Amino acid sequence: MRLNRVVITGRGAVSPYGIGVPALLESCWAGKSAVRVMEEWRRIRGLGSFLAAPVPPFDPKEHLPRTARRNMGDMALYAAIATREAINDSGLSSEMLASGTVGIAFGSTTGSPAEYDRLYNEYLAGQSIEHVKSGMFFKIMGHSCAANVMTALGIQGEQWAPSSACTSSAQAIGLGYLLIRQGRQKAVICGGADEVHHTVTMVFDILGAASRQNDTPTRSPRPFDTARDGVVCGAGSGVLLLEDLESALARDAHIYGEITGFGHVGDPGHIANPNGTAMAAAMTAALEESGIDADRIDYVNAHATGTEQGDRAEAEAIFSILGTRPPVSSLKGLFGHTLGASGALESILTLEMMQRNEALPTCHLDRVEPDCPDINLIREVTPGRYDTVMKNNFALGGVNVALIYRKWSGT
Amino acid sequence: MTEEELFTRIQTVFAEEFELEPDQLTPEATLFEELGLDSLDAVDMVVALEKEFGVKVKDEESLRSVRTLDDLLRLILTIRDQMNSRDQENPA
Numbered sequence: 374m375r376l377n378r379v380v381i382t383g384r385g386a387v388s389p390y391g392i393g394v395p396a397l398l399e400s401c402w403a404g405k406s407a408v409r410v411m412e413e414w415r416r417i418r419g420l421g422s423f424l425a426a427p428v429p430p431f432d433p434k435e436h437l438p439r440t441a442r443r444n445m446g447d448m449a450l451y452a453a454i455a456t457r458e459a460i461n462d463s464g465l466s467s468e469m470l471a472s473g474t475v476g477i478a479f480g481s482t483t484g485s486p487a488e489y490d491r492l493y494n495e496y497l498a499g500q501s502i503e504h505v506k507s508g509m510f511f512k513i514m515g516h517s518c519a520a521n522v523m524t525a526l527g528i529q530g531e532q533w534a535p536s537s538a539c540t541s542s543a544q545a546i547g548l549g550y551l552l553i554r555q556g557r558q559k560a561v562i563c564g565g566a567d568e569v570h571h572t573v574t575m576v577f578d579i580l581g582a583a584s585r586q587n588d589t590p591t592r593s594p595r596p597f598d599t600a601r602d603g604v605v606c607g608a609g610s611g612v613l614l615l616e617d618l619e620s621a622l623a624r625d626a627h628i629y630g631e632i633t634g635f636g637h638v639g640d641p642g643h644i645a646n647p648n649g650t651a652m653a654a655a656m657t658a659a660l661e662e663s664g665i666d667a668d669r670i671d672y673v674n675a676h677a678t679g680t681e682q683g684d685r686a687e688a689e690a691i692f693s694i695l696g697t698r699p700p701v702s703s704l705k706g707l708f709g710h711t712l713g714a715s716g717a718l719e720s721i722l723t724l725e726m727m728q729r730n731e732a733l734p735t736c737h738l739d740r741v742e743p744d745c746p747d748i749n750l751i752r753e754v755t756p757g758r759y760d761t762v763m764k765n766n767f768a769l770g771g772v773n774v775a776l777i778y779r780k781w782s783g784t
Numbered sequence: 785m786t787e788e789e790l791f792t793r794i795q796t797v798f799a800e801e802f803e804l805e806p807d808q809l810t811p812e813a814t815l816f817e818e819l820g821l822d823s824l825d826a827v828d829m830v831v832a833l834e835k836e837f838g839v840k841v842k843d844e845e846s847l848r849s850v851r852t853l854d855d856l857l858r859l860i861l862t863i864r865d866q867m868n869s870r871d872q873e874n875p876a
Contacts, residue, residue, distance in 0.1 A: 439803045443824070504835060507827035 379553045380781060381629040382621050383463030383614030384721045385455035385564070389426035389598045389607050389608035389708040392436075392454060396461075397718065398725055400707075401733060402754075406591035407708040408605050414571045424590050426607035426709035441525035444511035446485020448566040451610035451714075456562055459612040464626055465560060467527060476530030476557040477519050478548040479566070480541030481713040484513030501611045518566050518610075530558050536713075539676075541565040543610055543766035543774040546625035547635040559620045565713035566589040566610035567653035572655030573712070574606045580645060582680045594679030594710070595737040596703035597688065597750055601679040607709030613716025628781040629724045633761075634663035640771035647683040647767060655773040656763060660694070669761050670699050670777075672732050674723040676765040677703035678710045685745060687765065693747035695763075699774040700751045706736030716766040720776070726779045727759045732772040791857050793836060798853070801832045811854035819853075839863045 386393060389407030390400040400407065414423045422542030428451060433442050436454050445453065456479075460470070469475055472564060483489070487718040492509055496502055511517060523532055531552065535544040542565025549561030567573070577583035584603040586593040595601040621628055636658030640651035673691055677684045684703075691701055692731045704719050711718055726732050741750055760780045769775050785793075795809040804819060815821045821829065831840050837860055841847060844863065850856050 434803075440822075443828075504831060507824040565826055 376554045377556055378618035379550045379615050379632045380618050380621050381613050381724065382560075382616045382626040383459035383612070383631070383746065384467070384629065384724070385453045385459030385462065385612035386609065386718055386721055387428055388609040388611075388711070388718055389428060390681070391429050392431060393458060394721060397721065399680060401704065401722055404736060405707070406736065407607065408588050410587055410588045411569070411571070414574070417571055418656070420571060420575060420578055421585045422574050422578045423587045424584055424593060424605045424607075425569040425574060426605060426711070430610045437525060441521070442662050444508040445521050446484050446488040446512035446517060447568045447608070448481050448610065449512065449518050451608070452479060452518040452564060452566040453522050453525045455564060455566070455610040455612045456526060459562065459614045460526065461754065463614045463616070464616070464624065469560070470528050473529045475528055475640040476532065476549070476552060476558040477523055477562040478533040478535060478545040478552070479519040479522055479529050480535040480537065480545050482516050482536065482538045482541065482573065483564050483605065484515060484517045486568055486572045488512040490570065490572065522562070528562065530561070537770060537772045538768045539710065539712050539715060540766045540768035540772045540774050541716070542712035543776065544637070544772070545762070546613055546615065546632070546716060546720065546776060547637055547774060550632045550635050553615055553617050554616070560614060560616040562612060564610060564612035564717045565715070567608055567712040568712050569606055569608040577604050577606065584679060592737055596675070596677035596679045596705050596707055596735050597684050597741055597745060598738050599740045599742045601681065601684060603680055604678040604705070605709035607711040609711050609714045609718060611711070611714045611719075611721055613717055613720055629779050630727060630743065631779045632776060633779050634659035634775070634777035636660075636662065636775040638773045640773060642771070644771065645769055647686040648771070648773075649686035649693070651688040651771070651773045652687055652765065652767060653693050655775040656690060656694045656765070659763065659775040659777045663779075665761065665777075667695050668698070668766050670695055670763050671757065671759045672726065672762040673699055673701040674719055674762065674764045675701055675703040676767045677735070678705050685742070687767070688745045688748050691748050697747050697749055698759065699749060700732050700755050701734045701748050702733055702751050704733065706738065716764070716774070720764050720778070723762055723764050724778060727762060727778065730758060731756055732759060787857070787861065790860065791853070794833070794853060794860070797832050797836050801828060809853060811852065811857070813853050814851050815853070815856075820844060833860065837864070839867065
């Protein structure tokens, strides 16, 4: 069976730096931290982490009509705004969106946590549904982002909603790649979204995996650093518009890169503990699908969130597969862990590094922990040719994803 | 509260809930065709009116025959009058 080649023709972002891909790129190249203290969380008994990287406030009315907004929590709003940017960027017509050949794969950790909070405060505290509005379910359901984006933007292809916390959008990209590769869709809008909310940070805090460096918000999280003490959750939405290469060429679309490999390996060993062997297996699977040897990887964009165990396991996995040569960095020191959005937002930045021939370093990496394998952790913006790169994403629940992007050079 | 005051409050509820302009909210305006409400909005309209006026509208059979804002005003007046007469029959 002939498999289609899959390229990226559109990018969209809502991030802790605001709306749009340009804000994300400019802020990250400037090395600006988006992390701040959430003072209102200090009232929550037992919570020790008050750090987050939320999306700056904006007026949703300026972006979407009421009939679209009424069923959206914040994450679906982010998703729709980022998707519209990606569609405009790609130049896909509204006719194509409505043709059934363009699908969507869009995930998040859960439905909107802020809306769950609202519902439970009213319903459980008051034992009443009298004031619950019709849109509530559409804001909290697992496929809230995918369904709302389709409805708001008139997309009539297949709807998928991979929900796997931190790998949601990495899985969405992998899924879109498979759908196009197999010829089921001409293009797929792939992305993820999540919100900053104390019930999300709480998950990591309970596990002892949320940063408590509350006095120095713009110095945390610290992936790969000796002083790392956990994740800082961020919010936003990242979107990559994936397209069949022939379709993209026929439209004369701008191509940001090609996806050549999708490694996706489960780890049944433990629901929470990271497993370097499974991470390495995902990386190997991605290399094999790409048909390339490890020495072809020019850069690794790590998942590394700033947890003690996760960063070490990933460093060991990278070392075992790729050795000490390729530059490696994590972007989470800049704008935290955007969970369901992270795979796509970090892929946008990785693709930009390939275009600019510059790799961004890990922010706040002052001293690599002594036990860390000797991988090439870059400390400053590093010029070079980044033609083939690996993007890792891992999630609680034993999900391990590695994607391989190849620079588009016309063939 | 006069009938006029009641209608003004209905207008305010509609302007806030459905982001409509005041000049659209005439007594003759039809909810679905002219104001553009749909089935989900109808649910939210009931929630908003019940909250605003402290009445139970949801289970009213006559809700089905409401077409315009004026119909809605008549319905709320009827419910209010029924509540008032019940209160008079069964004083606390």
